[in-house]
Amino acid sequence: DTEVTQTPKHLVMGMTNKKSLKCEQHMGHRAMYWYKQKAKKPPELMFVYSYEKLSINESVPSRFSPECPNSSLLNLHLHALQPEDSALYLCASGNLGTDSSYEQYFGPGTRLTVT
């Protein structure tokens, strides 16, 4: 199983709402990632969890709050977002390979619209 799943596929939320994005993988990977992708742009790394601990935060605003409840699940909690936060949010998982590189597998994404 090389699949990363994300729910929901689409989300519309107001600026005062609280919502969460969910990501799941069953490949036994020990690293999980959140990316943000604006239209016509490449993905931008937001957070990296390694062995369920936050290892990288790319200076993301606190209105985005990641959580890794266990090695298979990754959440992104959203609160008081701005319209400019509307984007495709991609989750990925990966492992350190014998060649010392991380090979990342991406989910289909959640299309977020902030109104």
Added chain:
Amino acid sequence: AQSVTQLGSHVSVSEGALVLLRCNYSSSVPPYLFWYVQYPNQGLQLLLKYTSAATLVKGINGFEAEFKKSETSFHLTKPSAHMSDAAEYFCALEYGNKLVFGAGTILRVKS
């Protein structure tokens, strides 16, 4: 600093023609390089990766890429384009468990 440059934001080829998507990198250490494909409104799919084992890397869907250190390039090729290859392609460099992406190249395949 680590960076990736993809030459050509749009490439158009005829069905059956050679596909060549260009990628140049800058890295202070031996790089790990990847090509990903993204279809509209979908996530990214790994096509292939280079990790120093071989300079010519074969991937899925008939794609391959050649690592040239002297040219700091990792261009993606496919001998014969198919309509289903129309998508956006990203070259990426990995360091410290981070992926640095190029700006992407949209491939259009004409019938």
